[in-house]
Amino acid sequence: MLGKHSFNFGVILMFEKLKKSITSFVDKASAQELSPEKIRSNLNEFKTRLLENDVALVVTDKITEDIGLRIDGMRIKIFEDKKKIVEKAVEGALIDILTKVKNIDLLESATEKRKARKPLTIVFAGINGTGKTTTIGKLTKLFLDSGFSVILACSD
Numbered sequence: 001m002l003g004k005h006s007f008n009f010g011v012i013l014m015f016e017k018l019k020k021s022i023t024s025f026v027d028k029a030s031a032q033e034l035s036p037e038k039i040r041s042n043l044n045e046f047k048t049r050l051l052e053n054d055v056a057l058v059v060t061d062k063i064t065e066d067i068g069l070r071i072d073g074m075r076i077k078i079f080e081d082k083k084k085i086v087e088k089a090v091e092g093a094l095i096d097i098l099t100k101v102k103n104i105d106l107l108e109s110a111t112e113k114r115k116a117r118k119p120l121t122i123v124f125a126g127i128n129g130t131g132k133t134t135t136i137g138k139l140t141k142l143f144l145d146s147g148f149s150v151i152l153a154c155s156d
Contacts, residue, residue, distance in 0.1 A: 021049040022090060030083035039071050059097060066093035106139065110148055119151075
């Protein structure tokens with residue numbers, strides 16, 4: 001059984017690996033000419049490193065595409081710090097992907113899944129005391145009141 005501290009250590013390791021991947025990309029990209037070919041090559045390597053760190057493919061694609069768009073065609077002055085430019089592009093891409101909010105209509109999603117004769121799966125993950133169980137109870141009631149059947153499973 002994993003204790004609370006094992007989980008926290010795992011999360012810390014995950015973020016440390018991501019941090020190293022990002023730092024490595026910034027260092028490598030800024031040490032070279034910021035030409036489209038060089039950036040594309042560095043972004044492909046960065047994409048691979050993100051995937052190796054269990055970042056979802058869709059998220060990885062979005063991040064690397066956004067960084068490329070931010071850097072591509074940029075005019076860099078002779079004494080301008082390329083590292084700051086690359087850091088700013090990475091920071092902007094990460095902020096964009098972490099702050100985008102998309103409204104999801106769960107009942108509509110459940111109806112679409114029902115039509116396709118597939119289950120709607122919702123996963124809740126988080127630390128203790130953040131309201132997961134309460135939210136699961138409220139969603140269960142919503143789905144039951146709307147005529148759906150619900151199956152709950154848990155793991156630790």
